[in-house]
Structure formats: C-alpha cells, structure tokens
Amino acid sequence: MSISRRDFIKYTSVAALGTGVLGCHHEMNVSKSAGIMMPKSGKRIVVLGGGWGGATAAKYIKQEDPSIDVVIVEREDNFISCHVSNWVIGGFKTMKDITISYDALIKNYGIKVVHAEAKELDAEKKQLKTDKGILEYDLILVSPGISYRYETIAGLNSAEAIKRFPAAMKAGPETVMIAERLAAMKSGGSVLVAVPPTPYRCPPGPYERVSLIANYLKKNKPGSKLFVFDSNDDVVSKGKLFKAAWKDYYSDIIEYVPDNYIKSVDVGTGKVVSEKGEITPDVANIIPAMKANQTAFDLGLMSKEKDLWVRAEPYTFESYKYKDVYVVGDATHNGAVGGVPKSGYVANSMAKVAASAMARKLNGQEPLVPTYVNTCYSLVNEDEGIFVSAVYKYDEASKRIKKISGGVSPTMNALFGRHAQDWATSIWSDMLL
Numbered sequence: 001m002s003i004s005r006r007d008f009i010k011y012t013s014v015a016a017l018g019t020g021v022l023g024c025h026h027e028m029n030v031s032k033s034a035g036i037m038m039p040k041s042g043k044r045i046v047v048l049g050g051g052w053g054g055a056t057a058a059k060y061i062k063q064e065d066p067s068i069d070v071v072i073v074e075r076e077d078n079f080i081s082c083h084v085s086n087w088v089i090g091g092f093k094t095m096k097d098i099t100i101s102y103d104a105l106i107k108n109y110g111i112k113v114v115h116a117e118a119k120e121l122d123a124e125k126k127q128l129k130t131d132k133g134i135l136e137y138d139l140i141l142v143s144p145g146i147s148y149r150y151e152t153i154a155g156l157n158s159a160e161a162i163k164r165f166p167a168a169m170k171a172g173p174e175t176v177m178i179a180e181r182l183a184a185m186k187s188g189g190s191v192l193v194a195v196p197p198t199p200y201r202c203p204p205g206p207y208e209r210v211s212l213i214a215n216y217l218k219k220n221k222p223g224s225k226l227f228v229f230d231s232n233d234d235v236v237s238k239g240k241l242f243k244a245a246w247k248d249y250y251s252d253i254i255e256y257v258p259d260n261y262i263k264s265v266d267v268g269t270g271k272v273v274s275e276k277g278e279i280t281p282d283v284a285n286i287i288p289a290m291k292a293n294q295t296a297f298d299l300g301l302m303s304k305e306k307d308l309w310v311r312a313e314p315y316t317f318e319s320y321k322y323k324d325v326y327v328v329g330d331a332t333h334n335g336a337v338g339g340v341p342k343s344g345y346v347a348n349s350m351a352k353v354a355a356s357a358m359a360r361k362l363n364g365q366e367p368l369v370p371t372y373v374n375t376c377y378s379l380v381n382e383d384e385g386i387f388v389s390a391v392y393k394y395d396e397a398s399k400r401i402k403k404i405s406g407g408v409s410p411t412m413n414a415l416f417g418r419h420a421q422d423w424a425t426s427i428w429s430d431m432l433l
Helices: 005-027 052-064 085-089 103-109 159-164 173-184 205-220 239-249 294-298 344-362 414-432
Strands: 044-048 069-073 112-114 118-122 127-130 133-136 139-142 146-148 190-195 225-230 254-257 262-265 272-274 277-279 283-286 290-292 325-327 371-379 385-395 400-408
Touching: 044 052, 044 344, 052 069, 052 103, 052 139, 052 344, 052 414, 085 173, 085 205, 103 112, 118 294, 139 344, 173 205, 173 283, 190 205, 190 272, 205 225, 205 239, 205 254, 205 371, 239 254, 239 385, 262 283, 290 294, 325 344, 344 371, 344 414, 371 414, 385 414
Parallel strands: 044 069, 044 139, 069 112, 139 325, 190 225, 190 283, 225 254
Antiparallel strands: 118 127, 127 133, 146 290, 262 272, 272 277, 371 385, 385 400
C-alpha cells in the first residue's frame, strides 16, 4: 500500500468542497469597521474546535435548543478521525475512509462553520478573535485537543526532526508518512514505536498501532522487527490482551522494552537514543509527551503557571479561569475533572454534558446531574478486536468524576473486530450526521 501526499491533498480537497464554500459564506459577513463576523442577534454559543468534543457539543446544543445560534470555529476543512487512523497505518484503510465533511452539521442542524484560527479570547467582552475576524458569543466551548512536548526529547524540536520522526497522534499527513515509509521499507528492516509517558491521547492507541504494524510486517515484510520503547513501566491499557496477541501472533516480530524513555534523536543519521540503548531504525514513530493544544495556552486558559492541561469543573465543564467558558476533551486536566482517559469517547461524553449545561444556562435552567461513559475498541490484526468500557459519575464529595463500573473483553476475537468497525461508524454518525 502507498498513499501519496498528492492523493491525500486531492481527496481531502474534494471532501471539503461543500464545507469550504459554506465556511467562506459565513466568513464574508464581516463588519469592516469593527471586524465583527456575523453580528450576534440572539442567543449564541461559539464552539472552538471541530473534533470529537467540539462537533458533538455543537450538534447536541442544537438538538436541545434549535433556537441557539451555534458557530464552530475550526482550522481544518474536514474532520479526520484519530481513532481508526492506526488502520490506515496498518494498510487496510485509507485516509478517505476516516475523513468526514461538516456538511451534515450545516445542512441538518443549521450549525455554522467558520474555517479560521483562534488568536485571542476576550472573556470579559465575550469575543473570540480569529484571523478572519471577531465572533461575539454568550457562551463558548473550547475543545482544542493536544499538542506535543517536542522539547522533552533532545534533537526533536525542529521541523526537519518532526518530519523524520513523526508522532501521528493527530490524524493527517503524519499518518500518511508512516504508512508510506512502511510500504517503502525493505523486508528484514526495523521499525521503532516510542510510547509517551502518561497522560497522553488515547491510552491504548500506541499499542493498537504496534499490533497493526506487526501484522503488516508479518504479511508484507518478512524478517522485519518492531521495537517498542515504552516510557511507562508496562502497557497502560488492555495490557494482558495486547500482550497475549503479541505472544500468539507476533512473538518473532515485536520486542517490547518497558520503562525506556527516549532521550534524544539525530535527524541526520536517524539514530534514536533511549535510556536503555540506541537504535537506528528504518522507520521511526516517536510519540513525545503531550500537553493541551497550544491554542489553550495562547487563549490564556491555564489556571496555574505550570499547568499543562486546562482545569474545568466536571459537573458542567465550565473552566476554572473564566466564567461562561467551557472546556472538554483531551485538553482537560485530570486533577480537576477526575480519573477519565483522554479518549475520543470521553470527549464525546463530556461534550454532551457541557452541551446540555450550556443550553440550559441560556434558558435560565439548572444543569442536569451528569453521567459519563467510555468505550474503546482496538484491533490486534485486520479481523480481531478487544475492548475496554467504563461508566462514570460525578462524585459530590470529591467534586470529581469517578468510575463506578467497567471492564475489558475476556479475549480477542473476530466478533469484537466487527464491533470495532461498527462502533467507529456509529460514533462518527453521533457526532457529525
């Protein structure tokens, strides 16, 4: 399999046609004197970020109260799913399969989409300043996602190094890079996947990637090896299930090294130095430590100087820092919201809670008692899957989200693999259709 950058641009551009035109239509309505886009005439909620949290929140706000004007501000033309992007790397899905337009949100719910980059938040005036103009709001929900702490690995914090050692925990061009490099690698080559320290986006994600890369090597690149340098002291999610799959299917391919943090990389030679040794792989997927997306810092959402994640109240997800500003998804601070993983399903669940709370606030109503859920499927090869699920509630004593039940699949099998594909289709529909 080979996915060229030209093809990637071509199909994402085609998928974006409707959304891009509609987005430009909204952006054209700008007051030249004040720089105000779409002057507010009624109740309005602005949603910054069109990912798992933002798209879900926008849709559910409209479902709760269609009279609220909902505006999504999103840099990208389309939603590209991080979940299932490992299947692209594994060689049995394409980027087109995980790219979805915002058209249905616009057509079915009257949601407005502005393709712009946020520059400044004026919480007192209730204005979001973007590179296309200023949006006024009554309430704003921010779902910015994550960014990488490249500076934690010597030699990685440059454009050249990032391209040489892509992370690909944001689905997009880096996903394509890894897929193409695996396809181009000769049989008998070596691959490195470096797992970041917790907390990071999608705890089982790197281990699913390991499984699917190993599956690809087994089928297409005989004699190749896959090294896994894990910054953590063990597999942090579905550990027994992943290890059982690795033992049963990939014992001669995967070499798993826990408690092995990446110290440095050399962009010139491709060498990677870890705490337990060094390697110069043919293909390297280096996933650095993470923090909230830089947008959260630029907008001044951090409550404390050294915070890396945004603190929000888990009952409604209103931020600690500003009144009428809500934050959901991977960017939230676990110490504030509670012990939930940074997963797409959790972002979707948070967004529904916040959407209801925001709509009710604009209508003078108290928020409902929230509940939260998480389900996460992973494939261990093209056919077989495993899963973890949990139910959470708001704990009044600790003012945090706490897990009340959950579990993992008893084993891996093809039925769970089919469930994984059905789950992806279902959650995308819930968010975007």
